[in-house]
Amino acid sequence: MIPIKRLAIIGAGPSSLSLMRAFRIAQLNGAKIPEIVCFEKQNDWGGLWNYTWRTGTDEYGDTVHGSMYHNLWTNNPIELVEYSDYTLIEHFGKSIPSFVPRAVMFDYIIGRANKSDIRKFIKFNMRVESVVYVSHKFTLVVWDKKDNIMFTEVFDYLVVASGRFSVPYIPEYQGIITFPGRVLHSHDFRNAEQFKGMDILIIGSGLSAEDIAIQCWKYGSKSVTIIYRHKPIGHNWPDGIKEVHYLENIEGNIASFRDGSQQTADVIIFCTGYLFYFPFLENTLKYDYTQQRCPGLYKGTVFQNNHKLFYIGMTTRLYPLLIFNLQAWFVRDVIMKNLPLPSQEYIDKDISHWLSKRAKLNFPSDRLAYETDYVNDLLLLLSGYPKFNFDLLCQYRLVLREHKRRNILTFRDQSYKSAVTGTVSPCRLVKWVDAKEESLESFLDSKFV
Amino acid sequence: MIPIKRLAIIGAGPSSLSLMRAFRIAQLNGAKIPEIVCFEKQNDWGGLWNYTWRTGTDEYGDTVHGSMYHNLWTNNPIELVEYSDYTLIEHFGKSIPSFVPRAVMFDYIIGRANKSDIRKFIKFNMRVESVVYVSHKFTLVVWDKKDNIMFTEVFDYLVVASGRFSVPYIPEYQGIITFPGRVLHSHDFRNAEQFKGMDILIIGSGLSAEDIAIQCWKYGSKSVTIIYRHKPIGHNWPDGIKEVHYLENIEGNIASFRDGSQQTADVIIFCTGYLFYFPFLENTLKYDYTQQRCPGLYKGTVFQNNHKLFYIGMTTRLYPLLIFNLQAWFVRDVIMKNLPLPSQEYIDKDISHWLSKRAKLNFPSDRLAYETDYVNDLLLLLSGYPKFNFDLLCQYRLVLREHKRRNILTFRDQSYKSAVTGTVSPCRLVKWVDAKEESLESFLDSKFV
Structure with a gap:
């Protein structure tokens, strides 16, 4: 008898839940699956969607994983991340608006996980401390946080x-050491109400900067100044939000910018992104996307130098949950040998091909084309993947950009059509700009038209 | 030839600096010392005294070690922590007041380290990830943060x-998840100016609670409410600071206490202490002071079950730098076999004796007696330790308590006499309550009388 293989998964966020579900479906269809052990450092599943009020470290002294804020709403229409094997209608029992509060999104992700009977695979409050690869096996040293062993x-x-x-990336700026106000990264932003009446500096021009700016505006900050390094976000901002170029230095509570203008600040919020953080992996197993070099990941998942090592959920921005799910299916099929890997030569060439494609990304439209190609590439490989209208989702990226450009305060009030069921989402009577505090229940019970 | 033994030290704070200095002195006196490698996760030495503006994680994604705030002043007279082998006069070239800003204290600690030529032993930006004890040796897995290997x-x-x-301890309170204000631990408190005009709740009644309360008051917080669990601190607080018993729950931004009273809050500051945090040590090497059980530490340093393992700087509150230094001397002498360890039976008995002594500590005066006994016990063992008047320091603990009781706003303006040189410290013309922003230079150049 062949001994059952053992599979370790680090983390129980959406990617991991997709992977465990994929294995579980194979099992229900009669296949033999590996023994799965998922180590999750938080006390519950859902990854970032598992909200915590904590910042810094948790009750065990471990770093807090969560980066979400209490009143966060999705910034993609939920149709863009709808699972084609678990539709919105199936979960909610009715059509819901396209943009939803955090708790609603969490409920949808967890609903699918619950249906899949995969919680039994997960060991909670366990942090993987180190991984070495010896004699064709991965040895994991794990810290059981609760029992402290x-x-x-x-x-x-x-x-x-x-x-x-x-894991936030926080650069240093001249004068920040004596700034008398508050300094935080978006990772530690938990609600906008506490910034009411304050002058806010936001460093960065990505999605966090955009969203935290309008959150602070919505909850009554006195002023919001977004500081970009290369290009402004460029929306038609409401009064009270402005964009300026490059933070030269901070003296006391006054920030000076490249054009010589200045702004008094109570708070500096770093929206400067996140690190690829794998100190626990031995050097030969580490992947670094930002370096844009080998070792890379074949099809965004299989580690180039070790085909028993996989990364999922690392390589996407535009189709998050969708790509996680495709990657999960792909990894499952590779591990179960339903999808044989090609030769190392082919793998190396394919990785180089995608790396050089990526090196040429200059504009948002380039990235959209790149990620769209990637999804199509995975879909070609995954013949049995549940059907959905991917072309529609590609269009949604453009539509969304246009809606934001038109009005950053109303893009969340728009309606989209499901790429799985074709259902058109209702709109909510209360507009996003007026919605202040939403629970799962209050949102689902509110009036849709 | 006997091969040179290798010694690893985790951390380069005051305890570690004392230990390296002790070895260095032995070496200068002609002794053979082990090869020393000190792994420090920060980019400079000094431990907590190495101030950082950062909170949460550093530029590499590692947890921030620092717990100090910009305008922190010592809460002990500096005479209490004066090194008898490196006097205040030797370092500063003159007498200075007894209570000093953070930067002055840091300068003193570092001055002694600089004189000892020990920086060469330290590898900075290195975090120890795991330690196992195999074949009579310690194997350390280390993360080089800068090169990410x-x-x-x-x-x-x-x-x-x-x-x-x-590593902060942060308990959960009912309602905190929907508190719309700011929540932080004293570990992340960097300056009081950012809390001007706000209603502050402080949870805890230890030294952090006491000091952060008067800092917030000094820099203009609207109100400060200290919440104690067992006993109030009991000072004569200035108007604007009050103490209340037990936080029952938080609803919105209103905190309710055991006596039924309530307080609106903008900020909750946890002054709830710190964890013993050794997830990187394999189970058989872990020490836990809070459990008050074996395995313990012989003379507060030698691990009961493995006499090649030592802890320093873990077991004291009242004579911090002094005890660190005594422990350092003791550990050096044990490692260099100048102080032979007694039998395991004696060690076990001695540890039990001190554990049962500690279990009986009920009042602050008990703790003072306990730690005073401990210092005297170490001094008996260390015959060559540089002389100082320890009885005077014991009195200072009582004097300090009395000064605080009399006036928590003026205790830092008092003068003490050196237990090493007998010099009486001058007083500063500017009183602590009026001193807002102090650098090393501004403090040393200011008028003393």
């Missing part, structure tokens, strides 16, 4: 699904 | 000097 386990396969938006 | 080294001895006040 360290233990070791050995696995045949390892999937790193520890997330991409949890 | 993991490496392994083997040592004969290990000294854990990673600190006691760096």
Whole structure:
């Protein structure tokens, strides 16, 4: 008898839940699956969607994973991340608006996980401290946070699904050491109400900067100044939000910008993104997307130098949950040998091909084309993947950009059509700009038209 | 030829600096010392005294060690922590007041380290990820943060000097998840100016609570409410600071206390202390002071079950730098076999004796007696330790308590006499309550009388 192989997964966020579900479906269809052990450092599943009020460290002294704020709403229409094997209608029992509060999104992700009977695979409050690859096996040293003990386990396969938006990148600026106000990263932003009446500086021009700016505006900050390094976001901002170029220095509570203008600040919020953070992996197993070099990931998942090592949920921005799910299916099929890997030569060439494609990305439209190609590439490989209208989702990226450009305060009030069921989402009577505090219940019970 | 033994030290704070200095002095006196490698996760030495503006994680994604705030002043007279082998006069070239800003204290600690030529032993930006004890050796897995690589080294001895006040303990309170204000631990408190005009809740009644309360008051917070669990601090607080018993719950931004009273809050500051945090040590090497059980530490340093493992800087509150230094001398002498360890039976008995002594500590005066006994016990063992008047320091603990009781706003303006040189400290013309922003230079150049 062939001994059952052992698979370790680090993290129980959306990517990992997709992977465990994929294995579970195979099992229900009669296939033999590996023994799965998922180590999750939080006390519950859902990754970033598992909201915490904590910042810094948790009750065990471990770093807090969560980067979400209490009143966060999705910034993509939920149709863009709808699972084609678990539709919105199936979960909610009715059509819901396209943009939803955090709790609603969490409920949808968890609803699918619950249906899949995969919680039994997960060990909570366990942090993987180190991984070495010896004698064709992965040895994991794990810290059991609750019992405060360290233990070791050995696995045949390892999937790193520890997330991409949890360890902040915080650069240094001249004068920040004597800034008398508050300094935080968006990772530690928990609600906008506490910034009411204050002058806010936001460093960065990505999605966090955009969203935290309008959150602070919405909850009554006195002024919001977004500081970009290369290009402004460029929306038609409401009164009270402005964009300026480049932070030269801070003296006392006054920030000076490249054009010589200045702004008094009570708070500086770094919206400067997140690190690829794998100190626990031995050097030969580490992946670094930002370096744009080898070792890379074949099809965004299989580690170039070790085909028993996989990363999921690392390489996407525009189709988050969708790509996680495609990657999960792909990884499952590779591990179960339903999808044989090509030769190392082919793999190396394919990785180089995608790396050089990526090196040429200059504009948002380039990135959209790149990620769209990537999804189509995965879909070609995954013949049995549940059907959905991907072309529609590509269009939604453009539509969304246009809606934001038209009005950053109303883009969340728009309606989209499901790419799985064709249902057109209702609109909510209360507009986003007027919605202040929403629970799962209050949102689902509110009036849709 | 006997091969040179290798000693690893985790951390380069005051305890560690004392230990390296002790070895260096032995070496200068002609003794053969082990090869010392000190792994420090920060980019400079000084431990907590190495101030950082950062909170949460550093530029590499590692947890921030620092717990100090910009305008922190010592809460002990500096005479209490004066090194008898490196006097205040020797360092500063003149008498200075007894209570000093953070930067002055840091300068003193570092001045002694600089004189000892020990920086060469330290590897900065290195975090120890795991330690196992195999074949009579300690194998350390270390993360080199700057180059983002993991490496392994083997040592004969290990000294854990990673600190006691760096990983916060943060309990959960009912309603905190929907509190619309700011929540932080004293570990992340960087200055009081940012809390001007706000209603502050402080949870806890230890030294952090006491000091952060008067800092917030001094820099203009609207109100400060200190919430104690067992006993109030009991000072004569100035108007604007009050103490209340037990936080029952928080609803919105209103906190309710045991006596039924309520307080609106903008900010909640947890002054709830720090964790003993050794997830990187394998289970058989872990020490836990809070459990008050074996395995314990012989003379507060030698690990009961493994006499090649030492902890320093873990077991004291009242004579911090002094005890660190005594422990350092003791550990050096044990490692160099100048102080032979007694039998295991004696060690076990001695540890039990001190554990049962400690279990009976009920009042502050008990703790003072306990720690005073401990210092005297160490002094008896260390015959060559540089002379100082320890009885005077014991009195200072009582005097300090009395000064605080009389006036928490003026205790830092009092004068003490050096227990090493007998010099009486001058007083400063500007009183602590009026001193807002102090650098090393501005303090040393100011008028003393």
